[in-house]
Amino acid sequence: MTAPLLEVRDLGIAIGALDVVRGVDLSLGRGKTLGLVGESGCGKSITMLAIMGLLSEHVRVTGSIRLSGDELVGKPQSALAELRGKRMAMIFQDPMTSLNPVMTVGEQLGEAIAIHQPRMKRQARQARALDLLRLVAIPFPDRRLLQYPHELSGGMRQRVMIAIAMANDPELLIADEPTTALDVTVQAQIMELLQRLQAERHMGMLLISHDLGVVGDIADEVAIMYAGRICERGSVDAVFDSPHHPYTHGLLASLPQIDRTVGKLASIPGALPSLASRPQGCRFHPRCFHAQETCRREEPQLRPVASGAVAACHFAEIAVPSRKAEEVA
Amino acid sequence: MTRYIVRRLLSLPLLLLGIVSLAFLISHATQGDPLASIVSERQMDNPEVVAAAKARWGLDKSLPEQYFIYIRNLLSGDLGTSFRTKQPVAQDLLERLPATLELVIAAMLLGSTTGIVLGVLAARFRDRVIDHAARLWALIGSSTPVFWSGLIFLYIFSVVLGWLPGPGRLDARATPPEGLTGFLTIDALLIGDMGLFWDALHHLMLPALVLGWTVMGIVSRLVRASMLDVLSQDYITAARARGAGEVRVLLNHALRNALVPTLTIIGFTFAYLITGAVLTEAIFSWTGIGSYAVDAARSLDYPAIMGVTIVGGAAFLLTNLATDIAYAFADPRIRLS
Ligand SMILES: Nc1ncnc2c1ncn2[C@@H]1O[C@H](COP(=O)(O)OP(=O)(O)OP(=O)(O)O)[C@@H](O)[C@H]1O
Ligand code: SF4
Ligand SMILES: [Mg+2]
Numbered sequence: 001m002t003a004p005l006l007e008v009r010d011l012g013i014a015i016g017a018l019d020v021v022r023g024v025d026l027s028l029g030r031g032k033t034l035g036l037v038g039e040s041g042c043g044k045s046i047t048m049l050a051i052m053g054l055l056s057e058h059v060r061v062t063g064s065i066r067l068s069g070d071e072l073v074g075k076p077q078s079a080l081a082e083l084r085g086k087r088m089a090m091i092f093q094d095p096m097t098s099l100n101p102v103m104t105v106g107e108q109l110g111e112a113i114a115i116h117q118p119r120m121k122r123q124a125r126q127a128r129a130l131d132l133l134r135l136v137a138i139p140f141p142d143r144r145l146l147q148y149p150h151e152l153s154g155g156m157r158q159r160v161m162i163a164i165a166m167a168n169d170p171e172l173l174i175a176d177e178p179t180t181a182l183d184v185t186v187q188a189q190i191m192e193l194l195q196r197l198q199a200e201r202h203m204g205m206l207l208i209s210h211d212l213g214v215v216g217d218i219a220d221e222v223a224i225m226y227a228g229r230i231c232e233r234g235s236v237d238a239v240f241d242s243p244h245h246p247y248t249h250g251l252l253a254s255l256p257q258i259d260r261t262v263g264k265l266a267s268i269p270g271a272l273p274s275l276a277s278r279p280q281g282c283r284f285h286p287r288c289f290h291a292q293e294t295c296r297r298e299e300p301q302l303r304p305v306a307s308g309a310v311a312a313c314h315f316a317e318i319a320v321p322s323r324k325a326e327e328v329a
Numbered sequence: 330m331t332r333y334i335v336r337r338l339l340s341l342p343l344l345l346l347g348i349v350s351l352a353f354l355i356s357h358a359t360q361g362d363p364l365a366s367i368v369s370e371r372q373m374d375n376p377e378v379v380a381a382a383k384a385r386w387g388l389d390k391s392l393p394e395q396y397f398i399y400i401r402n403l404l405s406g407d408l409g410t411s412f413r414t415k416q417p418v419a420q421d422l423l424e425r426l427p428a429t430l431e432l433v434i435a436a437m438l439l440g441s442t443t444g445i446v447l448g449v450l451a452a453r454f455r456d457r458v459i460d461h462a463a464r465l466w467a468l469i470g471s472s473t474p475v476f477w478s479g480l481i482f483l484y485i486f487s488v489v490l491g492w493l494p495g496p497g498r499l500d501a502r503a504t505p506p507e508g509l510t511g512f513l514t515i516d517a518l519l520i521g522d523m524g525l526f527w528d529a530l531h532h533l534m535l536p537a538l539v540l541g542w543t544v545m546g547i548v549s550r551l552v553r554a555s556m557l558d559v560l561s562q563d564y565i566t567a568a569r570a571r572g573a574g575e576v577r578v579l580l581n582h583a584l585r586n587a588l589v590p591t592l593t594i595i596g597f598t599f600a601y602l603i604t605g606a607v608l609t610e611a612i613f614s615w616t617g618i619g620s621y622a623v624d625a626a627r628s629l630d631y632p633a634i635m636g637v638t639i640v641g642g643a644a645f646l647l648t649n650l651a652t653d654i655a656y657a658f659a660d661p662r663i664r665l666s
Contacts, residue, residue, distance in 0.1 A: 054569055078574070085572030092570075097563040102585050102660060111581075112571040148661040164571055 003069035005030045005204040006051070006172055010063040013043070013050055013228075018275050020046055021228045024063075025302070028221070030171065031202040035215030035236070037251065038225035039272045044208045045093075047225075048174050051206075052090050053080035067172065086116045088172040089165035094181045095157035099149035105160050106145030109133070112167035132163040136193060155186035159193070166197065173198065174206045179214075191218065212251055216240050224248050227273060227283040230302060234309020244311040246288050282314065290315055330657055330664055337650050348642035349403065349635065353396055356634045364388065366628035367412050386412065399635070408639070409632030413624065418636035421621060426640065427511025428498060429617030432609070433602045435537035440544025441595055445584075447545065448552025452560060453579060463549060471546025479539045479612040486535060493535050496614035500528050536613040540606060544598055551594050555587040562586075589659045596652030603644040604637060 006028040013021040021043040028034045036044050050061050053072060065072040067088060072080065084090075092098040100108060109129040113120060120128070126145075133141035136159040149157055158178060165173060175194060179187035195218050198205045209215050215222055216236055223233040224247065232245040243249040250268040270287040273279060282300050285291040294314050302310040305317065364373070364382060372378045383389040387398060402409060408418035444467070451463040486493045498513055499505055503525060509516040514533060517526035559565065560583050568582045607619035618640060625633035657664040 049566075052570055054566055081569070081572050081574050083572075084570055090567075090570040092563060092567060094563060098567040100564040100568065100582055100586070101662060102589075103582075104661075111568075111573070111577075115572040115574075115577075148665065150662050151665065161567070164567075167571070 003066060004028060005032075005068060006206070007066040007069075008051065008064070009066075011047065011050065011065065012060075012062040013046055013055070014060045014062075015058065019228065019278075020275060021050075024225075024228075024230055025233070026206075026223055026230075028172070028204045028206060030204055031198070032221065033198065033205045033207055033219045035219035035222040036206065036208045036225060037210070037212055037215055037222060040210070041272055042225045043228040044225055045176055048090065048176050048206065048208060052084060052088060052174065053077070054084075054090075082116075085112055085165075085170070086168045087170055088174065089168075089170040090174040090176065091158070091161045091165050091178050093177040095154055095161050096181065098161055099157055101149055103148075104145065105133075105147055105149065105152070109145070109160070109164055109167065112164045116168045128167075132166055133160075135166060135197070136160070136163045138163070153186075154182050155190065158182060158186075158190055162190075162193065162197070166201075169201060170203065172204045172206065174208075176208045177210065178207075180210065194218075212240075224251065227278055228275075229283060229312065231284065231313070232309055232311040233302070234307060238307035238309040242307040244305040244307060244309065244316040245284075245313045246290055247284050248311070282312075334650075334654060337653070341646055341650070344646055345639070345642055346400075349400070349639060350396070352635055352638035352642075353399065356629075356631055356638075357392060357395070359629065363412055363629040363631060366630065403639075408636045411625070411633045411636075412630045413628045413633065418632045421633065422618070422636050422640055424511070425616060425618045425621045428513075428615055429603060429606060429610070429619060431512045431514065431533065432536055432540065432615055432617060433599065433606060435533055436540035436544055436602065436606075437595070437599050439537055439541035440598075441548050443541070444545040444548025445552050445588075445591070447549040448587075449556055449579060449584060451549065451553040452556030452583075453575075455557065460553075464553070467546040467549040469546070470542040471550070473542075475539055475543065475608040476612055478542065479536070479609060482535050482539055483612070494528075494532050496612065498529065498532050498615060499525070500532075503528055536609050536615055539612075540602065540609045544602075547594060547598055548591065552587060552591055555590050556583055559583045559586045585659075589656065592652055592655050592659060596648045596655070600641075600645045600648040604641040 004027050006026065008024060008026040011021060011024040011026075012019065024047060026034065026036075036047070038044055046055070046059075049055050050059075051065055051072070053075065055061060061073055063073065067083065072083070099105075103111075106126070106129055109132060110125050113125050113128055117125075129145060130141050133144055138144055138156060138159050144152070144156075144160075149160075152160065162178075173194075178194065179190050182190060191214060194205065194207075197203065207215065207219060219236050221234065222236050222239050223230050224239070224245065225231070226247050232239055232243065232248045239248060240252065243252055247268070254268070268287055273283070273286070279286055279296075280299075281297050282288070282291070282295040285295040288295065292315070298314070300312045300314045300316075302312045303316070305311045363386075364379065367386060368378060368382050380389070387395055390398070399409065406419065408422070410416065411418050411421055414421055447463045447467060451460040454460050483495065487495045494500065505513055506516045506520050506522075506525075509519055513529035514526060517523075517529050556579075565578060565582055568578050573582065604618055604622055606615075606617065607623055609615065610617045610619040611623075618637060621633065622637040624630070625637060
């Protein structure tokens with residue numbers, strides 16, 4: 001059996017004494033899409049940065065991250081840099097700040113190509129850059145090459161970021177809330193573009209989103225994250241049709257009105273606990289309508305549930321769906 | 330952009346006139362009597378001599394009259410005659426300015442390059458030994474008074490080790506070439522005298538080192554701070570995400586952005602040092618503008634004071650303009666707006 005494209009096992013991320021992320025397992029097959037959903041601050045971005053090997057040396061990463069079987073945790077930075085942009089690429093939440101303001105679009109695209117194909121001639125590189133801009137459907141691509149980021153709109157900048165990510169045909173694309181910072185009208189176009197590229201190139205995509213609707217539309221698998229842990233994970237069908245974790249249920253109940261600006265969930269009372277004040281036992285218990293004494297004491301582990309997904313809840317089988325949940329919603 | 334520069338250039342004379350007028354007012358509002366430095370003490374009691382001197386130097390005229398005469402002469406390039414040296418001020422300045430420029434340019438080159446290198450290293454190895462060492466070194470550089478570091482450097486390198494010559498711009502026996510740029514190192518090369526060139530260069534080293542150390546302190550601290558700021562930006566993470574290595578991230582991405590604010594401080598320091606290198610000039614017997622300014626101020630030599638003010642003002646205005654142009658080249662957001 002060949003190894004999956006991406007296999008994350010028992011990932012832990014700690015900054016000093018603070019556990020930001022713990023015990024995270026994720027798996028993504030070639031050409032598939034995995035959606036990662038959770039409230040602001042639950043640890044989605046930091047998990048993605050850990051996969052890319054982009055966290056600073058002060059951040060401790062434990063566990064295992066394998067890209068096509070190749071262990072990334074503990075790899076030296078120079079070896080990781082060779083993989084970045086070539087086998088795995090990333091696009092970021094805010095296209096306004098993720099392009100270098102003093103370099104032209106052409107320079108940055110050219111750089112992305114040159115880093116991994118240093119022998120390519122200037123002209124060939126230029127032509128390739130132009131192709132990439134066409135690939136992401138940027139109008140007047142030859143003019144864009146000479147422009148600076150501030151001359152482009154947010155949507156165009158995100159297209160440039162996507163073009164840069166595509167420069168070396170990566171197997172894995174990590175998209176960290178690629179549309180959150182964009183106008184609503186542009187959001188759908190960017191999502192469409194990503195979907196098309198993924199299908200054309202048989203790329204694995206890890207898509208982070210606040211927006212369960214988007215994830216439900218385009219992902220194959222979904223993982224729900226809460227306070228640095230995965231609370232439910234499985235196929236989109238299983239998780240969306242019969243959520244077993246009360247948090248997942250609350251998220252789905254609040255569809256489609258997730259408050260995108262604050263990242264808070266209208267239907268779930270309370271707020272995500274801060275890093276330093278995460279509760280004992282089940283991290284969700286202060287906000288859970290079904291919390292029992294056990295929940296305050298013991299932390300639930302992920303285990304298979306009837307839908308075929310896995311959920312980390314002591315009462316996964318009985319807690320949801322419940323009438324109470326509907327009331328809260 | 331071009332229109333902006335043209336507009337700035339056109340406003341230069343006006344700004345300069347403002348500076349000249351202000352300097353004229355301030356210097357003439359002082360209580361002292363410039364006659365004291367023109368007429369000898371014994372002659373001060375002789376009303377005829379005093380009246381003649383007043384008439385000779387135009388001090389018998391009213392202040393507005395003196396002002397208009399000064400401005401009229403200024404427009405024809407005449408900065409008046411120094412009370413003290415009895416030479417045309419323009420000539421004095423032309424003799425002194427190249428010395429100062431040679432010193433300040435050398436110090437700026439030395440200080441800016443080492444300051445940038447040190448600042449980049451300190452930011453890259455933040456809170457490590459190299460960072461602490463660089464910061465300490467920069468702190469000492471920018472907080473040690475020049476007369477103190479100057480004397481120590483002279484003592485060590487000239488007196489004890491004997492590697493470098495003492496004060497002055499040239500060996501006492503050497504004759505500087507006349508009628509060229511006034512930059513002794515360049516003039517020596519122009520006439521092809523290598524011995525003279527080495528002599529001038531050796532004399533330049535210590536004062537440039539002392540002054541450059543101060544510059545390095547200022548520049549490295551600013552570069553460190555702006556590098557740290559830039560390194561935390563998203564586009565740095567994005568550059569790493571496309572596979573950029575450490576050197577590429579530091580130089581191509583971070584430094585290019587961090588240099589933009591650094592340009593301002595480099596320009597400002599340069600302009601400041603044109604008249605502000607007094608102490609260095611004094612310690613190294615460097616006959617530049619700074620020491621000329623001090624002598625002029627001490628003897629209430631109005632024309633000389635005015636001359637120095639004009640040079641200082643012009644230096645500020647021109648470097649300001651140059652900085653703005655450089656800024657625009659470094660930052661497309663400014664260039665294209
Ligand atoms: N360098 C860091 N130092 C300290 N804490 C950090 C650091 N980076 C992230 N954190 C903390 O880690 C937690 C997870 O952050 P992360 O950015 O992964 O959240 P997120 O799920 O991506 O949120 P959002 O939806 O707002 O992007 C947050 O509480 C954040 O404050
Ligand atoms: S373990 Fe308890 S508190 Fe946690 S989600 Fe399940 S029912 Fe709620
Ligand atoms: Mg995030």
